[in-house]
Amino acid sequence: MKKEISNILLIYTGGTIGMIKDPESGTLKAFNFNELLSNIPELKLLDHNISTTSFEEPIDSSDMNIQHYINLVEIIENNYEEYDGFVVLHGSDTMSYTASVISFMFENLTKPIIFTGSQLPIGDLRTDAKENLITSIQLAGFKRNHHPLIQEVGLYFEYKLYRANRTTKINSEHFEAFESLNFPPLAESGVNLKINETNLLKSNRRKKVIVHKELSDDILIVKIFPGINRSTLEQLLGIKNLRGIILETFGSGNTKTDDWFIDLLKETINRGVHIINVTQCIGGSVEMGKYATSEKLKEIGVISGKDITTEAAVGKMMYLLAKNLGPNVFKTIFETSLRGEMN
Incomplete structure (x- = not known):
């Protein structure tokens, strides 16, 4: 060259x-x-x-x-x-x-x-x-x-x-x-x-x-682990002014399937909080619906992070939350690659 x-x-x-x-x-x-x-x-x-x-x-x-x-x-x-x-x-x-x-x-x-x-x-x-x-x-x-x-x-x-x-x-x-x-x-x-x-x-x-110089940091990362209890999660998801949650899940996007868990996520989404599903693995992708343990997440409106990293998901959410988008538009844009951050 x-x-x-x-x-x-x-x-x-x-x-x-x-x-x-x-x-x-x-x-x-x-x-x-x-x-x-x-x-x-x-x-x-x-x-x-x-x-x-x-x-x-x-x-x-x-x-x-x-x-x-x-x-x-x-x-x-x-x-x-x-x-x-x-x-x-x-x-x-x-x-x-x-x-x-x-x-x-x-x-x-x-x-x-x-x-x-x-x-x-x-x-x-x-x-x-x-x-x-x-x-x-x-x-x-x-x-x-x-x-x-x-x-x-x-x-x-x-x-x-x-x-x-x-x-x-x-x-x-x-x-x-x-x-x-x-x-x-x-x-x-x-x-x-x-x-x-x-x-x-x-x-x-x-x-x-x-x-773009407007960002929002009203964000929480929640790492799911076996045995996570209801009262702890209710406290986290009920934080005042919370606008976005990055949910670190197992494998290809799997979580607990207990009714209380799914209902709590659904209530949080209905409150206007965006929930992104990203994998805890450092490689691979979220594929909601691949297993029964993620099918319900898809049904209640959890957003697929696909193969995005947690770090990029935080940055992307900070960027998009500042745009004050409606839930459907936010979901569509988040699941679309903007800067090569996901396949």
Whole structure:
């Protein structure tokens, strides 16, 4: 692929990748991104113009909330015309959640937004941060006919670029921390950097990018387990102002079939709360009606999450709840792929 120079904006939100170890004390401290090139001289070998910016107060990814999502989107929105691609440095713990919701907040995206991070700080001798950062910048800078080749939100970690809203963090210790079991990688890094172009989303460059900055967090995730009792579930589903529930079910979407359980879900739906059925498995899909244990869910109006991840379901629900859609329209749209998040 012919090299073309791209303008890349590197955005630091917080997280392990932005820390360096003090050689004397051994403690971790925030990395000064104004000194990025001097600390990572390998970046000078890249044929791209790299600019950096950061959250005013970088945060641990566990503290991410709707306002942080909006702040990140506004940084990208305000710089969208000036740059060919964006690389977001983010803590790995909630990276899939943030990257997923960002994918819904940008409609008609025509440039790459690539999330990356690391398991070890950038100043650690054995760090995975440098490879993740360098390759993410390379991927964000790829062009064809003067246009970015990747035109979606991705997540790069340990030699693989995934569609962000297909990912889940599966390991807290290994460098291979993320997986996308229901969709193949968009790119793989080895001796050569291979982009799997047939897996990429195709954007219409004639359409203007639309940025959605209204989200709702009146959401609850309920993980079903054998023996879940009625009083506990009644308390959860009866929370005031609750508008959406992501129900993590067994296998291909199966739950209890007790009358009290089904009646409680039905009452909740009749109250105007949207319930999404997603599988607890990290791979596979919900198929309501395949077994008798999910047939009743289908009958009472539970929405099929198909093969969506919990992380993407949260982002999609935050995005759609803010639209104040009627129940039938909400169901139809949720069960439709908007950003490649489900098959």
